[in-house]
Amino acid sequence: MPHSKDFFKIILGIFVSQVGSHFLTLTVASFVFVESKSAVLSSLVFVATFLPSIFFSAKLGSFADNTVSKKMLIRIELFSILATCLTGAALILSAPMWFLCITLSLRALIGMFGRSLVNKWIKIISPPEIQAKRFKLYSFSYFLSTAISGILAGLILGNSGIGLVVIIDIISFLLSAGIYFTLIDIQFHPKNEVKDSISVTNLSTIKEIFAIPKIRNAFFFVVLSQALFQGAYSALVSFLPINSFGTGVEGVGYFQVAASVGIIVGFLILWFIPTFLTDNNWRFPLRTYTFFLLGVLALVASVSSSSFSASIIFFGSMNLAYEAIWLHHNADFFRSSPRASSARFNFTLTAAASLMMSMTTLIYAISIESLGLTSGVLCVISLALVVGSFKILKPLLNLENHPRV
Numbered sequence: 001m002p003h004s005k006d007f008f009k010i011i012l013g014i015f016v017s018q019v020g021s022h023f024l025t026l027t028v029a030s031f032v033f034v035e036s037k038s039a040v041l042s043s044l045v046f047v048a049t050f051l052p053s054i055f056f057s058a059k060l061g062s063f064a065d066n067t068v069s070k071k072m073l074i075r076i077e078l079f080s081i082l083a084t085c086l087t088g089a090a091l092i093l094s095a096p097m098w099f100l101c102i103t104l105s106l107r108a109l110i111g112m113f114g115r116s117l118v119n120k121w122i123k124i125i126s127p128p129e130i131q132a133k134r135f136k137l138y139s140f141s142y143f144l145s146t147a148i149s150g151i152l153a154g155l156i157l158g159n160s161g162i163g164l165v166v167i168i169d170i171i172s173f174l175l176s177a178g179i180y181f182t183l184i185d186i187q188f189h190p191k192n193e194v195k196d197s198i199s200v201t202n203l204s205t206i207k208e209i210f211a212i213p214k215i216r217n218a219f220f221f222v223v224l225s226q227a228l229f230q231g232a233y234s235a236l237v238s239f240l241p242i243n244s245f246g247t248g249v250e251g252v253g254y255f256q257v258a259a260s261v262g263i264i265v266g267f268l269i270l271w272f273i274p275t276f277l278t279d280n281n282w283r284f285p286l287r288t289y290t291f292f293l294l295g296v297l298a299l300v301a302s303v304s305s306s307s308f309s310a311s312i313i314f315f316g317s318m319n320l321a322y323e324a325i326w327l328h329h330n331a332d333f334f335r336s337s338p339r340a341s342s343a344r345f346n347f348t349l350t351a352a353a354s355l356m357m358s359m360t361t362l363i364y365a366i367s368i369e370s371l372g373l374t375s376g377v378l379c380v381i382s383l384a385l386v387v388g389s390f391k392i393l394k395p396l397l398n399l400e401n402h403p404r405v
Contacts, residue, residue, distance in 0.1 A: 007134060009179055009180075010179075010180070012179055013118075014118050014145075015144060016145075017077060017080070017172050017175075018142055018145035018146070020173065021172070022145060023168060024084060024088075024107075026150070026237070026256060027153065028100070029042050029043075031162065031249070032100075034242065034249055039238075040362070040369060042239070043362050044097065044101060045100075046358065060109070060347055061116055061345070061346065064344070065342070069185055070185040070186075073180040077114070080173045081173045081174070083106045083107040083110055084170055087104060112347065112350060115142075115350070119138075119346045120346075122134055128335070136271060139327055140267045143264065144260070146263070149256065150254075150255075150257040150258075150260055152168070202348065202351075208341070217283065219349055219352070221288060221329040222326055222329050222333060223349075224292075225326045226322075226356065228292075228295070228296075228384045229321065229322035231361045232318065232377065233318075233319065234361040235364035235368065236255075236302075237252060237259065238252050239368065240303070240315070244373065255312060258312040259315060260319075262317055263319050263323040266320040266321070266324040266327065270327050277325070291321045295317075296381055298321060299377065301317075302318060303373050330349075363383070364376065
């Protein structure tokens, strides 16, 4: 398999750095919720982490297309250490929430740029026939890291402060940089195939994506699944254990592990049965819609259950449905995107999904505080289904003849 050693090195690198990174994000959200008792303020941690990327996705994605190299990957890990130190200092010194959000946004932008570089690297070293398979492995390493961070949260958060969490994050970035240092630098000459980053905008990139029907379709399902299910995860991963079941901060780790187990099971299903969600009619993917329904039912069961164990199981099931939908369509998007613009396309997809996830996370939190847990979640689900119904009805009404709409 071409470049197989370097491929596994690069996914090991992203795995190690994400263990520490997600652990810190999870810790910040938990600490903010404990201190404020506010689901809205806790959700702002995830909003600040993901929202800013939409403003820089096209530029940074295009820059990644032009600058992918071993040296740049290592620099990103070192910049991430600086951003982590700023975030840790903001928490330790009880800095204002706005300053904490700024440091989180900086961390997130650096991390997303690093993942775009990794995405581009994998695209370059992978022949088309194995790109989807390698992308699934790459995604699996990312989600597996969240399981490890959840275990760390369960073991550490109840007994240690933010200082140890910051140290773990810094160590993870140093290890990742060391792994990247062993890569054989790729020979890539972008000048003949990549657009000038100055002329690229978010709008022009979205138009390029929407001009290709199959890529546009994958784009929609990735964004919708992340908005609906990851938005729920971000709003509930601290709220359910601490507020609903009174477990304390360490309980967040249990829900994180449940989410990660669900994601891993979803990955394994698609890994061993690659056509599990493949429909003959890709314009109306019935299997995908069925999994959306199963995920919604699991979400409602998780928030309405009075049993801690049952709520965790349903929480994991929701994430299983999310992973199946997200991974299937994201792999399609990765395989179908042009190599010359793969980092820019991927960064734009990630940014758009993150924007919607940020919005729904905040809406979930506001609805929960205003209407109560179950009613608030049902309200957001209803809103998401109304938006999603336009996508469902469109092919049924034979409107797919207008690919740019």
